[in-house]
Amino acid sequence: MNPIDEREVLALLAELDAELVGLAPVKQRIRDIAALLLVDAARKAHGLASPPPTLHMCFTGNPGTGKTTVAQRMASILHRLGYVRKGHLVSVTRDDLVGQYIGHTAPKTREVLKRAIGGVLFIDEAYYLYRPENERDYGQEAIEILLQAMENQREDLVVILAGYADRMAAFFECNPGFRSRIAHHIDFPDYGREELMGIAELMLGRLGYALDEQARELFERYLELRMRQPHFANARSVRNALDRARLRHASRLFGSIAQADAATLSTLTAEDFRPSRVFRPSQPASRRRAEEECPS
Amino acid sequence: MRITQGAFSFLPDLDDTQIRAQIDYCLRNGWAVSLEYTDDIHPRNVYWQMYGQPMFDLADAGGAMLELQACRETFPDHYIRVNGFDSTRGWETVRLSFLVNRPAHEPGLRLRRTEASGRLQRYALDGYAAQREPGRRYGERC
Numbered sequence: 496m497n498p499i500d501e502r503e504v505l506a507l508l509a510e511l512d513a514e515l516v517g518l519a520p521v522k523q524r525i526r527d528i529a530a531l532l533l534v535d536a537a538r539k540a541h542g543l544a545s546p547p548p549t550l551h552m553c554f555t556g557n558p559g560t561g562k563t564t565v566a567q568r569m570a571s572i573l574h575r576l577g578y579v580r581k582g583h584l585v586s587v588t589r590d591d592l593v594g595q596y597i598g599h600t601a602p603k604t605r606e607v608l609k610r611a612i613g614g615v616l617f618i619d620e621a622y623y624l625y626r627p628e629n630e631r632d633y634g635q636e637a638i639e640i641l642l643q644a645m646e647n648q649r650e651d652l653v654v655i656l657a658g659y660a661d662r663m664a665a666f667f668e669c670n671p672g673f674r675s676r677i678a679h680h681i682d683f684p685d686y687g688r689e690e691l692m693g694i695a696e697l698m699l700g701r702l703g704y705a706l707d708e709q710a711r712e713l714f715e716r717y718l719e720l721r722m723r724q725p726h727f728a729n730a731r732s733v734r735n736a737l738d739r740a741r742l743r744h745a746s747r748l749f750g751s752i753a754q755a756d757a758a759t760l761s762t763l764t765a766e767d768f769r770p771s772r773v774f775r776p777s778q779p780a781s782r783r784r785a786e787e788e789c790p791s
Numbered sequence: 792m793r794i795t796q797g798a799f800s801f802l803p804d805l806d807d808t809q810i811r812a813q814i815d816y817c818l819r820n821g822w823a824v825s826l827e828y829t830d831d832i833h834p835r836n837v838y839w840q841m842y843g844q845p846m847f848d849l850a851d852a853g854g855a856m857l858e859l860q861a862c863r864e865t866f867p868d869h870y871i872r873v874n875g876f877d878s879t880r881g882w883e884t885v886r887l888s889f890l891v892n893r894p895a896h897e898p899g900l901r902l903r904r905t906e907a908s909g910r911l912q913r914y915a916l917d918g919y920a921a922q923r924e925p926g927r928r929y930g931e932r933c
Contacts (some may be wrong), residue, residue: 613851
């Protein structure tokens with residue numbers, strides 16, 4: 496493994512701070528892991544025995560709290576920390592691991608493991624692997640192979656599971672072997688309003704948009720109202736709201752595109768947020784239920 | 792008689808670190824690594840049996856090494872080779888192929904001479920081991 500120095504790690508952590516809003520427990524854990532790897536390297540230099548730590552992880556949290564985003568980051572972080580050789584991420588779900596007939600599952604799972612070696616295997620919604628209601632389900636076979644690989648290829652492979660907290664807990668209840676093989680259980684907290692604002696600004700910055708003063712105030716109110724509604728999916732809801740604002744922005748400019756200057760083209764105003772359904776006072780219950788799935 | 796086929800075959804057998812380095816080289820070049828085995832070592836026998844599928848989307852040599860380990864366990868007394876297949880248009884061929892496993896005892900090949908019309912001599916190669924049934928040519932284990 497390539498040696499790492501403290502300066503590089505600090506730069507990495509600073510980068511993480513700048514690009515991920517909130518997520519204090521996650522960042523803390525990454526800091527701890529980086530420190531441990533550094534100390535291990537130092538110990539090795541002094542001839543002290545230190546077996547490589549296991550870094551299998553489990554991310555739990557509500558929708559839109561950044562589990563997948565962090566997992567994608569984690570691969571390159573662990574690569575830069577010198578823990579995995581290649582730093583690629585293989586992202587799979589139940590379909591990629593579990594076969595459709597007898598004898599199909601094991602080769603399929605092994606194939607995925609083979610691809611993931613030297614990097615990170617990310618299993619999204621891992622609890623779907625285990626279906627207690629069907630005792631002939633092949634998911635159990637995939638779980639056994641995974642467990643074996645997590646034990647035997649510890650130095651070669653990092654497995655990250657992700658999912659909603661309550662269902663992950665039920666999954667671990669049925670598969671105690673999994674829980675004990677995973678050293679890092681990281682919980683992703685919900686974002687506060689300030690953090691969601693920060694996320695919105697990061698997203699807009701990446702897209703090359705900006706909010707004007709009124710739009711900012713209105714969007715803050717939007718978030719406050721939206722957070723109290725059901726099916727609020729944190730950063731994902733923010734992204735959807737911004738996407739819809741971009742649509743309104745575009746249709747507002749439609750017809751006068753030739754006259755629009757760069758500032759007009761890149762500034763979202765209050766007009767682009769006000770038509771949102773979240774601001775409408777009350778609706779018939781039946782309609783609201785239909786729209787809760789996709790509030791505009 | 793020591794069989795010399797493929798790259799590096801006049802060198803001492805590669806150890807696992809060296810094999811891993813060669814596979815890494817293949818992957819760096821974007822070649823798909825695959826494993827093949829045979830117990831019929833005739834030089835004209837170019838199509839060996841493939842072990843598993845070609846590993847087209849491998850990122851690290853570790854995966855191929857796992858597969859090689861499994862292949863060696865299944866066929867300890869066979870010849871096993873690693874191929875690096877280049878799918879670039881214009882190449883579309885195996886760019887690197889080398890042996891990674893050979894039986895403990897290699898009887899080698901026999902040169903057979905046949906008299907044809909007149910004083911014409913016809914030559915043919917026979918693997919000594921190939922006279923036995925497939926699967927038992929280099930031992931009883933598989």
